[in-house]
Amino acid sequence: MKSRDILSLAFTDVLLTSLSVVANEPPITALAFTPDAKHVVAVSQSGVNVFTWPKLNHKRTIHTSTSNLHCLAFSPNEKYLAVGGGSPSEDGVLQVISWPEGEAVKRFDSHKDSVRSVVWQDDVRLLTGSIDRDIKLWHLKKEANAILTLKGHSRSVDAICLIEDGRTLVSSGADQSLRVWDLESGSLIRSLNQHTKPVNALRLRPIKDGLPMVASAASDKTIRFWQPTIGRMVRYIRLKSEPLNIAWTNDGERILASCVDGHLRVVDPVEVTVMQDLPATDGWSYAIAVHPHDHSAVIGGINGQIRRIEDFKAHKTKIEAR
Numbered sequence: 026m027k028s029r030d031i032l033s034l035a036f037t038d039v040l041l042t043s044l045s046v047v048a049n050e051p052p053i054t055a056l057a058f059t060p061d062a063k064h065v066v067a068v069s070q071s072g073v074n075v076f077t078w079p080k081l082n083h084k085r086t087i088h089t090s091t092s093n094l095h096c097l098a099f100s101p102n103e104k105y106l107a108v109g110g111g112s113p114s115e116d117g118v119l120q121v122i123s124w125p126e127g128e129a130v131k132r133f134d135s136h137k138d139s140v141r142s143v144v145w146q147d148d149v150r151l152l153t154g155s156i157d158r159d160i161k162l163w164h165l166k167k168e169a170n171a172i173l174t175l176k177g178h179s180r181s182v183d184a185i186c187l188i189e190d191g192r193t194l195v196s197s198g199a200d201q202s203l204r205v206w207d208l209e210s211g212s213l214i215r216s217l218n219q220h221t222k223p224v225n226a227l228r229l230r231p232i233k234d235g236l237p238m239v240a241s242a243a244s245d246k247t248i249r250f251w252q253p254t255i256g257r258m259v260r261y262i263r264l265k266s267e268p269l270n271i272a273w274t275n276d277g278e279r280i281l282a283s284c285v286d287g288h289l290r291v292v293d294p295v296e297v298t299v300m301q302d303l304p305a306t307d308g309w310s311y312a313i314a315v316h317p318h319d320h321s322a323v324i325g326g327i328n329g330q331i332r333r334i335e336d337f338k339a340h341k342t343k344i345e346a347r
Contacts, residue, residue: 053325055096056314060103060124065314065323067331068094068108073122079321079333087127091118095141102148105130105165109140109153117155119143121165133163135171141198142185146208152194154182160196162208177204177213186227188237188254195239195253197224203241205253215256221245226270230294231277240280240294242268248282250294262297264290272313272322283310283324289334306330 051070058065064084065076072094073087094110106124111117117136122129138156145151149165150172158178161171180199187194193214194206201224203217222244230238236252238259243249248268249261266286273280279300282290287308291301306326315322322334 050329052309052327053312053329053331054094056312056323056325056331057097057099058314058317058323060099062317065331066097066106067312067325068097068110069329070094071329073097073106073108073127076331078316078323079335081323081331081333085127087122089120089122090129090132091120093139095139096143098143098145098151099124100145100148100151104148107143107145107151109143111136111139111155113139113156117153117157119151119153119163121151131165131169133161133169133171135161135169138181141181141183144185144187144194146187146191152185152187152208154185154196154198156181156183158182158198160185160194160206173208173211175206175211175213177206177216178202180223183223183225184227184241186229186239188229188239189232193237193254195227195251197227197241199223201243203227203239203251203253205256215253217251217253217256217258219249219258219261220247225268228271228273228280230273231275233277238294240271240273242271242282248280248292250297260294260297262292262299264299265302269309269311270313272315274315274320275317281313281315281322283313283326285309287326289313289324305332305334 053067055068067074070093075084096109106122109119117140119133121131136155140153142154160175162173183198185196192208197203201220205214220243224243226242228240239251241249247261247263250259266284268282270283280292287306289303289305308327310326312325320336324332
């Protein structure tokens with residue numbers, strides 16, 4: 026079987042295994058695989074925690090200068106981990122940590138409310154979106170002040186997504202819109218307003234032929250597929266439950282949605298149909314990440330729940346809890 030065919034079948038049958046369900050633990054708000062793909066990093070109000078993969082045994086906690094974390098991202102050169110959070114209505118903090126040492130490298134704290142999303146532009150520049158409605162560009166080798174601030178959203182900026190050209194940014198949030206920015210000029214290119222409720226997440230489709238495609242997940246229970254460089258909404262699907270986060274499979278053939286009802290939904294973006302609808306967490310599922318090399322993924326939710334998702338060769342879906 027060709028590798029493309031294997032990839033397209035990756036999430037047809039999956040194994041969901043609960044590895045961490047701890048009462049009264051804060052919700053997992055974001056997840057990412059480490060560059061070597063041997064560990065998973067989870068952030069929450071309890072800080073930054075590193076788990077082994079695939080067993081999800083807790084390995085260590087990395088202490089940061091702020092709690093109440095919402096987002097994280099590894100730098101392209103794999104030397105840094107950026108985490109964002111802050112105190113609601115007080116401050117927003119972005120902290121850069123050396124990887125794998127886990128030592129503090131830089132702290133940016135000019136946001137006036139919590140940082141909700143972070144993305145690296147290159148090895149030294151990174152962008153943040155905040156509840157204070159601003160998007161800021163930072164530089165590791167320069168002073169702690171932002172080198173660019175983008176203003177245009179009327180409410181919280183909850184998700185940002187960088188197009189491969191490195192100069193086009195897509196942002197979204199509580200004002201129900203997607204906005205497309207030119208980072209070189211700092212100008213707003215266009216606004217896309219088809220969503221009818223706040224937008225929770227944005228994800229760029231892995232490299233495919235043709236124009237870049239971005240998926241957005243919103244409180245109106247839809248996932249919409251866009252070609253932001255030309256301002257076109259391609260298609261959309263309405264789910265039974267609000268999608269809180271989304272992630273593309275590595276081949277770009279499917280998109281996974283973690284939802285308010287605790288279910289994981291696997292969506293075909295071309296046919297806009299739900300291929301799988303699986304109970305994943307006991308309550309809201311806030312975070313999801315796809316393994317960079319194989320067909321597994323990890324999902325996180327309330328009470329510190331983390332679940333491993335694996336494809337397997339059986340003819341039916343099986344769910345196991347530890």
